[in-house]
Amino acid sequence: MDEKNVTLEKLTEDLTSHIRINRGFVIWMGFLIIGLCICLYAYLQQLRFGLGVAGIRDYVSWGLYLSNFVFFVATSLIGMLISGVLGLIGIKWITPLARIAETIAVAFAALAGLVIIMDMGRPDRLANVFIYGRFQSPILWDVSVVTTYFVLSALLLFIPLIPDIAWVNRKTDHLPGWLKKTYSILSLNWTDTPEKNKIIQRCVRILLILIIPSALAIHTVTSWLFAMTTRAGWDSTLFGPYFVTGAFVSGSSAVIIAMYFFRKNYKLHNYITDKHFSKMGILLGLVMLVYLYVNINEFLVPGYKLKTADATHLHELFAGRFAIMFWFVQIGGLILPIILLLFNRMRKPLPMLFIALAVFIGAWFKRYIIVVPTQEHPFLPIQYVPYNFKFYTPTLLEIAITLSSFFMALIIITLVSKFFPVIPIRETAVERGLIEE
Amino acid sequence: MMKRYFVVLFLFLFAGRIGSFAQTSTPWVVPEEAKEKVAPFKFTPETVKIGESVFQRTCKSCHGDPGKQNWAKITPPPGDPASANFQVQTDGEMFYRIKTGRAPMPQFGNILSDEERWQVISYVRSFNPNYTQPAPLISMAAGAKKLKLYIYPNYKLKKLYVLCNEITKEKKEIPAKGIEIQLNVKRYFGTLKLGDPKTTNASGFVMYDFPADLPGGTHGIIDLTARVKDESGLLFSSDANAKLAIGKPVVLKRLTDARAMWSVRSKAPVWLILTFSLTLITVWGFIIYILLALRKLKYSS
Numbered sequence: 139m140d141e142k143n144v145t146l147e148k149l150t151e152d153l154t155s156h157i158r159i160n161r162g163f164v165i166w167m168g169f170l171i172i173g174l175c176i177c178l179y180a181y182l183q184q185l186r187f188g189l190g191v192a193g194i195r196d197y198v199s200w201g202l203y204l205s206n207f208v209f210f211v212a213t214s215l216i217g218m219l220i221s222g223v224l225g226l227i228g229i230k231w232i233t234p235l236a237r238i239a240e241t242i243a244v245a246f247a248a249l250a251g252l253v254i255i256m257d258m259g260r261p262d263r264l265a266n267v268f269i270y271g272r273f274q275s276p277i278l279w280d281v282s283v284v285t286t287y288f289v290l291s292a293l294l295l296f297i298p299l300i301p302d303i304a305w306v307n308r309k310t311d312h313l314p315g316w317l318k319k320t321y322s323i324l325s326l327n328w329t330d331t332p333e334k335n336k337i338i339q340r341c342v343r344i345l346l347i348l349i350i351p352s353a354l355a356i357h358t359v360t361s362w363l364f365a366m367t368t369r370a371g372w373d374s375t376l377f378g379p380y381f382v383t384g385a386f387v388s389g390s391s392a393v394i395i396a397m398y399f400f401r402k403n404y405k406l407h408n409y410i411t412d413k414h415f416s417k418m419g420i421l422l423g424l425v426m427l428v429y430l431y432v433n434i435n436e437f438l439v440p441g442y443k444l445k446t447a448d449a450t451h452l453h454e455l456f457a458g459r460f461a462i463m464f465w466f467v468q469i470g471g472l473i474l475p476i477i478l479l480l481f482n483r484m485r486k487p488l489p490m491l492f493i494a495l496a497v498f499i500g501a502w503f504k505r506y507i508i509v510v511p512t513q514e515h516p517f518l519p520i521q522y523v524p525y526n527f528k529f530y531t532p533t534l535l536e537i538a539i540t541l542s543s544f545f546m547a548l549i550i551i552t553l554v555s556k557f558f559p560v561i562p563i564r565e566t567a568v569e570r571g572l573i574e575e
Numbered sequence: 576m577m578k579r580y581f582v583v584l585f586l587f588l589f590a591g592r593i594g595s596f597a598q599t600s601t602p603w604v605v606p607e608e609a610k611e612k613v614a615p616f617k618f619t620p621e622t623v624k625i626g627e628s629v630f631q632r633t634c635k636s637c638h639g640d641p642g643k644q645n646w647a648k649i650t651p652p653p654g655d656p657a658s659a660n661f662q663v664q665t666d667g668e669m670f671y672r673i674k675t676g677r678a679p680m681p682q683f684g685n686i687l688s689d690e691e692r693w694q695v696i697s698y699v700r701s702f703n704p705n706y707t708q709p710a711p712l713i714s715m716a717a718g719a720k721k722l723k724l725y726i727y728p729n730y731k732l733k734k735l736y737v738l739c740n741e742i743t744k745e746k747k748e749i750p751a752k753g754i755e756i757q758l759n760v761k762r763y764f765g766t767l768k769l770g771d772p773k774t775t776n777a778s779g780f781v782m783y784d785f786p787a788d789l790p791g792g793t794h795g796i797i798d799l800t801a802r803v804k805d806e807s808g809l810l811f812s813s814d815a816n817a818k819l820a821i822g823k824p825v826v827l828k829r830l831t832d833a834r835a836m837w838s839v840r841s842k843a844p845v846w847l848i849l850t851f852s853l854t855l856i857t858v859w860g861f862i863i864y865i866l867l868a869l870r871k872l873k874y875s876s
Contacts, residue, residue, distance in 0.1 A: 273843040273851050274836045282851075286858055293865060300872070326873040337872050341865045348861055 144408075146572045150309050153559045153566070156404035157306065157313065163556060170549050177542030180535045181256065189259040191535045197520055198513040198530035202540045203257035205505040209388065210250035210543065211284065211360045212381065212501070216389025217243025217291050218353030219425075222346050231417050233569060234409045234561040238396050240295040242389070245550040247288040247356075249543045254281075256539055276362040287349075287356040294345045295554075296324075297338055301564045304328035317557065357381045364508070370440070370447035371512035380432050386425035387472075388501035394418050394494035396551065398487055400560050409561050412486060419485035422497065426476050433472070450515050459529070460511045463503055471500015603677055605668045612667035613709045615721070615811040618697035626698030629691050630656075633683070641702045649679055657702035666709065669696050686765040688802060688814045722751055724801045724815035733785040737801040737815065739775045750779025754803055754810070758783055761798035772804045791822020 144152075184191050194201040220239035224232050232239075255261045271278035304325035307318060328334065358378035365377035374380070397418065401410040440448040455464045475493050478484045484493065510530055520528055532540075567573045616622065630641075634656075639645035641657035654661050664672070673692050676682035683692065700706045725738040737756050740748035754775045759766035773781040791797040796818050803812040834842045 270840070272840040273848050274838070274840075279851065282855060286855070286862075289862055290858075293862070297865075297869070326869060327876075328872070329876075333875065334872055337868050341868050344861055344865060348858060352858060 144570065144572075146567060149567055149570070149572060150305070150563060152406070152408065153561050153563050154306050154310060156555075156560070157310065157557060159314075162403070163552075167549070167552065170545050170552065174542055174545040174549065177538045177545060180538035181542060183535055184256075184539060185261075189257075191533060192539075193526070193531050193533045193536055195527040195530070196523070197516060197527055198510060200257075200509050200513060201530055202506070202532045202536050203253060205502075205509040206540050206543060207250055207253040207257065208360055208381070208509065209502050209505040210246045210253055210547075211357055212385035212505070213388045213392050214243045214246035214250060214287070214291065215353050215357055215382065215385035216393055217294065218349045219386050219389060220393065221294060222349045222353065226346050226350075230569070231414060233565055234406075235393060235397065235414060235418070237295070237298070237560060237562055238400065238555075239389070239393050240291060241551055241554045242392050242396060243291040244288070244295050244554070245547045246392075247284065247291050248550065249547045251281075251284055251288065252546065253540075253543050254284075256543070276359055276366050279359045280356075280363060283352065283356045283359050287352050290345060290349050290352055294342070294349060297341050297345065298562060298565070299558055300324070300326055300328050300338060301330065301335075302559050302562060305563055306559060320557075354382060357385050368517075369512050370445070370451040370515070371508070374436060374440075376432060376435055380436055383425065383429045383432050384501065384504065387422070387429050388498060390418065390422040390425055391494040391497035391501065394422065394490055395498060398491045398494075400555060401487070404555075404560060406561060409566070415487045415490050416482075416485040419479050419490055419493075422494070423476055423479035426472060426479075426497070430472055430476065433468070447515065447517065451512050454511050454515065455507065459514075460507060464507055467500045467504045467507055471497055471504065475500075603672065605671045609671040610665050610667045612670055613711060614666060614670075614693040614696065615711055616693070617711055618700060618708050622694045622697040623701045624698075625691075626694035626696070626701075629687065629695045630698050633687065634695065637680070641699065653680065656699045661699070662703045662706070666693075666696055666700075669699070685759070685768065688800070689805075689811070690813050720751065720810050722754065722803055722810055722812035723748065724756070724803065724812065726799060726801055726815045726817040728785075728817065728819050728821070730821075733821075735783040735785060735799070737775075737781050737783070739779045739781075739803070750777070751775060752777050752779060754779075755805075756781050757802050757804045759800045759802060760786070760789060761800065766800065769799075785821045789822045790825040791820070793824060793826055794820060795822040795824035796820050797822040 192201065192203070194203075217240045220232050221236045225236060255264060258264065267278060267281055271281075303321050307321035307325055310318075358381065361377040361381035364372040365374055367373065394415070397410050397414065400406055437452065441452050444452075454460055475497050478489070478493055483489070514529060564573070630638075637647045637649065637653040638656055639647065639653075641655060644655050644658075646653045646655060656662075670692055672680070673687070673695065674682070674684040676684075687695070700708070721742040723740045723742055725740070727736040727738065728734075729736065735758070737758065739751045739754045739756060741751040742748055752775055755772040756775060757772045758769040760769055761767075769783070769786060773783070775781050786797070789797050799817045799819060801815045803810055805812070831838050831842070834844045836844065836847075
């Protein structure tokens with residue numbers, strides 16, 4: 139179909155047809171909610187019996203939860219890369235992807251906050267971080283910046299949605315009353331006047347600029363939770379860039395996976411095209427090359443000097459207890475995808491889905507590799523402790539609680555994408571000359 | 576041939592053990608006259624009690640608790656003071672060994688006074704029900720003396736005088752001439768010798784200058800001990816102590832006094848508080864601006 143000849147009606151129809159409650163949606167949500175309930179049961183056990191139900195102990199006190207936290211913060215950074223960086227530069231092909239990236243950013247940033255609470259034996263003491271928090275503590279910086287980034291991302295998702303919500307509200311009559319009511323509240327009395335458009339444009343512009351430093355801050359500060367200590371593997375001046383570049387990798391792969399399913403399930407083939415996959419493939423390849431470069435620095439520089447603690451740590455990674463996971467992550471999740479992405483044929487939707495999945499899973503385990511292994515080798519010897527203090531193995535409950543964060547993120551992404559247009563209607567229409575700016 | 580091979584192998588395997596065995600069994604020789612030395616006072620529950628506190632402070636880290644076999648794992652093993660092996664020593668042997676030490680056992684000659692050493696021995700002996708103390712050697716051999724020390728500071732002249740008196744059989748004190756006196760200052764562990772020993776003059780005195788540059792805590796107080804130096808082992812004396820404010824007052828600055836990264840919140844560095852707060856205020860200022868704009872969006876027609 140010729141893209142130019144679509145009428146405004148057709149465009150609206152295409153981009154809103156997925157907004158309805160169908161069987162597929164009910165089954166999918168049912169699956170997510172049942173999964174979440176099982177995991178929440180696991181969390182109740184942890185609330186009742188304490189953190190001891192998880193595998194974390196005195197020496198390895200940061201396990202799955204903390205790795206997962208880093209992963210969620212990382213993935214949420216993609217909103218800043220796509221909307222912020224590429225958007226401000228004026229790159230046009232991101233238009234249909236911006237909202238997907240922003241949705242992922244909001245869901246993952248929200249969950250990052252929750253995941254941290256999962257790691258607390260006494261979540262009721264969360265407020266103490268603010269009441270007694272020290273300005274000197276990266277933990278205070280982290281909670282501040284995570285909250286801020288979440289609010290910025292939510293606004294950046296919501297504000298460009300306003301005209302679209304009003305538009306959908308006007309154009310659809312078949313939707314249930316409660317949904318239309320929600321629409322009319324959320325659309326904030328939108329009318330397409332130059333004055334209102336100007337307000338929105340100004341807000342979005344401010345947000346796009348703010349989101350860049352705060353995204354850098356959120357993940358740099360997260361890296362400082364580690365880098366401000368002297369442990370081997372964490373004691374690195376490169377940790378901020380290491381985390382930020384890694385974040386773009388996991389975030390880009392998340393966007394590609396989401397693109398694939400939205401395009402397929404919501405029939406958006408004419409809007410998210412092969413060209414978009416190819417472009418995202420190039421972007422993913424690019425950020426992975428940068429990440430590979432940082433990785434080489436992270437391993438070669440200490441590996442060349444081999445200070446005692448670094449030597450132990452690197453040996454654990456390269457040939458020790460974590461070798462399989464490490465090489466799976468570095469080869470399967472980084473080097474191989476880079477090579478594959480060089481080929482045109484691999485940047486088609488289906489191959490890209492598999493590559494992105496590999497990268498996404500690899501990125502998760504990468505966080506585990508960063509967080510866990512070094513804690514098994516503290517500077518002071520581990521003495522007179524039970525065996526399960528020496529080596530960390532996650533428990534079943536711990537895994538279930540960790541999985542709950544993915545269920546929750548998927549629920550948020552599903553709800554947002556189901557009830558709001560995935561692709562910006564107004565912006566697309568303007569770009570295609572269907573309405574005047 | 577084969578046999579020889581095994582002998583060599585045997586030697587090779589066990590040489591290390593034999594070597595270390597040989598090392599631990601080197602006898603620790605105590606001179607005959609020192610063996611005979613006995614305490615100048617009778618062991619009583621009081622001396623045991625003082626001895627226990629000395630033991631807790633200075634011996635326990637290696638020898639453990641007497642009777643519990645929990646000495647430190649070092650070579651040669653320090654041994655349990657309550658054990659039969661330990662108790663076979665004469666009082667004089669113990670006294671000599673505590674005084675002279677043998678690595679890794681430290682030399683306590685300069686750290687404990689004679690009196691304290693005897694008190695520790697009385698404590699160690701309290702674990703031996705079969706022990707009877709040899710009669711205290713007051714009826715002394717030729718040349719044996721009982722001495723008493725006094726410290727007199729003269730702040731005007733900045734001099735310290737140490738007087739050494741001999742206690743005669745009639746319990747009278749007369750100046751003791753030609754006795755070597757060592758002046759010590761107490762440190763965190765053990766003592767610091769102040770110069771070389773000096774010999775008392777005809778009136779029983781030795782004289783020292785005030786030490787000029789010794790650090791002495793917040794109030795400049797230094798803890799001086801005058802002690803008789805006795806090679807012969809025939810002199811029985813107790814030390815003289817004096818705590819004098821003649822040192823340099825040292826007020827150490829605590830690491831948590833100033834604002835620092837490692838300090839509590841109220842002592843956070845100012846630049847950090849400012850950077851953190853101003854950044855947050857700026858960003859949230861913009862967020863509030865945007866929220867107000869949204870409000871305007873809703874209510875403007």
